[in-house]
Amino acid sequence: MGNRQTLRRRLVRDFLLNKYLYLMMVPVIAYYLVFFYGPMYGALIAFKDYSPMKGILGSDWVGLKHFQDFFGSFYFLRVLKNTILISLYTLLFEFPAPILLALLINEVRRKKFKRVVQTITYMPYFISLVVICGIITDFTNADGLINRMFMFLGYDGQAMLQKPELFRPIYVLSEIWQRIGWESIIYIAALMSIDLEQYEAARIDGASRLKQMIYITLPGLLPTIMIMFILRMGNLLNVGFEKIILLYNPVTYETADVISSFVYRKGLLEFGWSYSSAVGLFNSVINLVLLITANTLSRRATQNSLW
Numbered sequence: 001m002g003n004r005q006t007l008r009r010r011l012v013r014d015f016l017l018n019k020y021l022y023l024m025m026v027p028v029i030a031y032y033l034v035f036f037y038g039p040m041y042g043a044l045i046a047f048k049d050y051s052p053m054k055g056i057l058g059s060d061w062v063g064l065k066h067f068q069d070f071f072g073s074f075y076f077l078r079v080l081k082n083t084i085l086i087s088l089y090t091l092l093f094e095f096p097a098p099i100l101l102a103l104l105i106n107e108v109r110r111k112k113f114k115r116v117v118q119t120i121t122y123m124p125y126f127i128s129l130v131v132i133c134g135i136i137t138d139f140t141n142a143d144g145l146i147n148r149m150f151m152f153l154g155y156d157g158q159a160m161l162q163k164p165e166l167f168r169p170i171y172v173l174s175e176i177w178q179r180i181g182w183e184s185i186i187y188i189a190a191l192m193s194i195d196l197e198q199y200e201a202a203r204i205d206g207a208s209r210l211k212q213m214i215y216i217t218l219p220g221l222l223p224t225i226m227i228m229f230i231l232r233m234g235n236l237l238n239v240g241f242e243k244i245i246l247l248y249n250p251v252t253y254e255t256a257d258v259i260s261s262f263v264y265r266k267g268l269l270e271f272g273w274s275y276s277s278a279v280g281l282f283n284s285v286i287n288l289v290l291l292i293t294a295n296t297l298s299r300r301a302t303q304n305s306l307w
Helices: 004-015 018-045 065-072 074-092 095-105 113-127 129-140 147-153 166-190 196-204 208-236 241-247 250-256 259-269 273-302
Strands: none
Touching: 004 018, 018 065, 018 273, 065 074, 065 273, 074 095, 074 129, 074 166, 074 250, 074 259, 095 208, 095 259, 113 166, 129 147, 129 241, 166 208, 166 241, 166 250, 166 273, 196 208, 208 273, 241 259, 259 273
């Protein structure tokens, strides 16, 4: 009881001392309540046969019917497989790319050249996704720039986005091109925080640039890498459906259709709101499990974790 009173008194005193800081939090809290936690109420329709005329509360309960329909459908294995493969390919190739870029930029001594490289690599991130997908489509057309290069080397031209086997490589490469510069900012900032005296001591001991990178830079960067990895795991199955929708077509559904694009088609185009909500909820639960697992493994392996 005494501890509770003490805690309450400390909270009141802290609020009085920092009341303006707490007031600044109000818009942020309101934003998350309105746009993130409020819409979670709508997840109820995943367990109902939702009818706009009856509303969310008035619609009939159907339990796990929509989940069972999804698990038993032809599309379940296809969209799950595509989502996992595209996510893993992106994690395998796109995640380390900004780390490598940050390490390379860190080794450059000419500041002007470093700024030019950073500016060029940042630019794709600020281009509209619609424009990005338009560029990708134009470049991969049968008479596009990439095809002309292949034809110059003796290969036959082909519409690459009409080939199911080429969709995943195109998606992953475009992700690297679009995000490598922007995501490297975090790692470059982390590299700036490493004590320069460590490099000075290593140079005095005769360590080469490669050994300085292995024994000083990478260990200093490891906590940031692990935090970013955990955050990425929490969104592993959230493949950006906007790019998928803009790039795929019925010919490439076999390898391009993922859970988020499937939810979009079922929910907005075919008006299967309850069914698509069930699929989206399944996706979110898997992401939550992956986030908790990655956080636990990271805490045990490296002592770095989100909580």
